[in-house]
Amino acid sequence: MTAREPEQLAALGRRVQQMASDPELTGELLAVGVAMAAIIDAGVYERLTLENIQNLAFGASSARPWHVGQLRTLLWRDARRYKPPAPIGKCGAPTPRKPRCGHKANRFALVTDWATGERHRIEACSKHGEWFDRTHQENRAAKPEIGGPRPYANTGGKLARHFPEIDWPHLWRTFDSSWKAMPEREPAAPTTPRLRVLATEPRKRATPRKTSGGTAPRRDNRGLFAVPTLEER
Numbered sequence: 001m002t003a004r005e006p007e008q009l010a011a012l013g014r015r016v017q018q019m020a021s022d023p024e025l026t027g028e029l030l031a032v033g034v035a036m037a038a039i040i041d042a043g044v045y046e047r048l049t050l051e052n053i054q055n056l057a058f059g060a061s062s063a064r065p066w067h068v069g070q071l072r073t074l075l076w077r078d079a080r081r082y083k084p085p086a087p088i089g090k091c092g093a094p095t096p097r098k099p100r101c102g103h104k105a106n107r108f109a110l111v112t113d114w115a116t117g118e119r120h121r122i123e124a125c126s127k128h129g130e131w132f133d134r135t136h137q138e139n140r141a142a143k144p145e146i147g148g149p150r151p152y153a154n155t156g157g158k159l160a161r162h163f164p165e166i167d168w169p170h171l172w173r174t175f176d177s178s179w180k181a182m183p184e185r186e187p188a189a190p191t192t193p194r195l196r197v198l199a200t201e202p203r204k205r206a207t208p209r210k211t212s213g214g215t216a217p218r219r220d221n222r223g224l225f226a227v228p229t230l231e232e233r
Helices: 004-020 027-040 050-058 064-077 126-141 168-175
Strands: 107-112 119-124
Touching: 004 027, 027 050, 027 064, 050 064, 064 168, 107 126, 119 126
Parallel strands: none
Antiparallel strands: 107 119
């Protein structure tokens, strides 16, 4: 074992412990985080690709494209963004006897709070279509002529806070080119990302790097990948 390997294992242990202590990082997403830490901190694989993360987190499979696609979906769902509240399925129209009707809704729309940029749902039953249309039209008419504030991000970014060295915006834009960073209520300390995850498919499947006895991890020079996946900036 080389002098560096204990340091790698210590770094891996610290990162995994921090992730395991995060109440929001659980299940499959936690497994992905542990796999990424094993690649970055311990060098289990030479490069950080979706396939290598998939192999460590969930096991290699002959149905690799489907599994990697599932991993892409999992990572995309964790993209930092603003998410409007989910519908509750009940009519929100006010009535003479109570502030909300409460009957089952069959009409739904999103309206914007132009002072904050946040979006809210209006829902109405078949009896309150007029209220629904009026509320929706009034909201559209109140739209400012020039822009308006953007809402604060309120979901996603669970993995990103444990891997500040990764260029997450680049990865999220790989999944959806329309992704844009939203303002944060509590901005994190600024960092300069130096690593990128390769989201395209490699030419061949890689094998984990192994250590034995007093030898250092062997560098894989077989050119298994079309392009590097850990990009030093």
